Amino acid sequence: MKNILNFLIEANKLKEMPRTGWVLMGVKKPEFITGHVFRLTVAAWLMGEKAGLNIERAMKIALFHDLGEVYAGDATPFDYYGGLSRKKKKDEKLLMKWVRLSKEEKKKRARARTNKETKAFLKLTKNLEPKLKNEIHAHWYDYEKRMSKEARFVKQLDKIETLLQSIEYFGSDNSTGGTSWWEGTKEIVEDPLLLDFLAVIQRRLYRRYRRIFGEKIKVSKTFKKREKELIHILDFLLEIGKLKHMPRLYWMIRGVKKPETVAGHIFTLTLMAWVFGTPQKRTYKMEKLLKMALVHELSAVYTGDSTPYGRILRRTKEKKEKILEKWPRLSRKEKMRKFIDDFRKERKAFKRLSARLRGPSGKEIFKLWHEYRTKNSVEGRFLSQLNVMAVLLQALSYEEQDKKFSAAPIWEWAFEVSDNPVNFELIEEMKKRFY
Numbered sequence: 001m002k003n004i005l006n007f008l009i010e011a012n013k014l015k016e017m018p019r020t021g022w023v024l025m026g027v028k029k030p031e032f033i034t035g036h037v038f039r040l041t042v043a044a045w046l047m048g049e050k051a052g053l054n055i056e057r058a059m060k061i062a063l064f065h066d067l068g069e070v071y072a073g074d075a076t077p078f079d080y081y082g083g084l085s086r087k088k089k090k091d092e093k094l095l096m097k098w099v100r101l102s103k104e105e106k107k108k109r110a111r112a113r114t115n116k117e118t119k120a121f122l123k124l125t126k127n128l129e130p131k132l133k134n135e136i137h138a139h140w141y142d143y144e145k146r147m148s149k150e151a152r153f154v155k156q157l158d159k160i161e162t163l164l165q166s167i168e169y170f171g172s173d174n175s176t177g178g179t180s181w182w183e184g185t186k187e188i189v190e191d192p193l194l195l196d197f198l199a200v201i202q203r204r205l206y207r208r209y210r211r212i213f214g215e216k217i218k219v220s221k222t223f224k225k226r227e228k229e230l231i232h233i234l235d236f237l238l239e240i241g242k243l244k245h246m247p248r249l250y251w252m253i254r255g256v257k258k259p260e261t262v263a264g265h266i267f268t269l270t271l272m273a274w275v276f277g278t279p280q281k282r283t284y285k286m287e288k289l290l291k292m293a294l295v296h297e298l299s300a301v302y303t304g305d306s307t308p309y310g311r312i313l314r315r316t317k318e319k320k321e322k323i324l325e326k327w328p329r330l331s332r333k334e335k336m337r338k339f340i341d342d343f344r345k346e347r348k349a350f351k352r353l354s355a356r357l358r359g360p361s362g363k364e365i366f367k368l369w370h371e372y373r374t375k376n377s378v379e380g381r382f383l384s385q386l387n388v389m390a391v392l393l394q395a396l397s398y399e400e401q402d403k404k405f406s407a408a409p410i411w412e413w414a415f416e417v418s419d420n421p422v423n424f425e426l427i428e429e430m431k432k433r434f435y
Helices: 002-016 020-024 033-051 055-064 077-081 089-095 103-125 130-145 149-170 178-188 192-205 207-213 223-245 249-253 262-277 286-295 310-315 332-357 359-374 378-401 408-417 421-434
Strands: none
Touching (some): 002 103, 002 262, 002 421, 033 055, 033 149, 033 223, 033 286, 055 130, 055 149, 055 262, 055 286, 103 130, 130 149, 149 178, 149 192, 149 223, 249 378, 262 286, 262 378, 286 359, 332 359, 378 408, 378 421
16 A cells, blocks of 8 residues: 555656656646646547447556656657757757658657666566556556557547647647647558548638648548537547646635646546555456446536535635635435435536537446446545545655645545545555555
């Protein structure tokens, strides 16, 4: 448990690491690495199902693929030129175009990057038990070498997710850098389904600038049949992308200067679901557990993030600081009323969000959220308690950084809801580590 906790603490640093490409391009509030991992993992699930892949493997590859960046840092194609800044006119011209490299140079850079990330992964996982360590290494190595069809698929999808983020930041106008990510994505994507998806992106998001990008993407023979499904997935991914930049409300009202995002929290819980759901003694279905972790807070896209203090702060004249010192103590009746109100709001949001996907995927997402919220499955009960541990871990991290911050209210919450051995073991280890 000590080694697992240390691993999670280190992995959580990705929540504060902005993606280098956006920093170079001068984005004011760039996404963090965990935001990219979050949406890529969801995309691997939804698109992987359409491709008939092993979904659990595809999601794990996406979840693990950037873990080495905790120590290796985030790399971009622009590293070839050394330190660039869009503030310099000569550098801006380079940043507006895709980096064209020879095959030899690509291989050379890939080898150097792989060696650097290998050392980073070994450092990050060195004290984990063999089963966990080997699984992370196997999936990451698979991703790097593209040995399995899932790894090849996720590698291409990784480019598409970054392309979507570039469009969200800069639009599709070539004068703002819109062509750079398009060229890089088009260069690597070859899977028929993903080419169809790229064609959907081109038709919907590059309408005004289609001439700039040369010929149209060559689509498959079945494109017309699945075009609507791909449009729904695209719309869904664009919607949940808002969570990358949505700060967690509880940390904001507690005065944290750089609060984690909703997407960052989802990343942590998904990683914890894998870590604690892996041992064979437990009866959890891993694919279901990972999916449930990914969807558990998607309703925030429409409801915004919430806290247990919302009503109390609205109805009392007591100072906010005093109220926030303790976890809110509510009667059974008040708890039930709060649960019903929150449940109705979230259900409405989930119905709206899942309706974007339509078909089986939308229904599955709604069902997973419902199980999590009502705790009417072993995975739902386990994950709802593990969620509190993810919040407590973040609170302890803030407490360590700022002595004025107190994690005491979250400790109260953790003791109140926990009744499984994993939580108790983790709580004991957190006490030793942070106090």
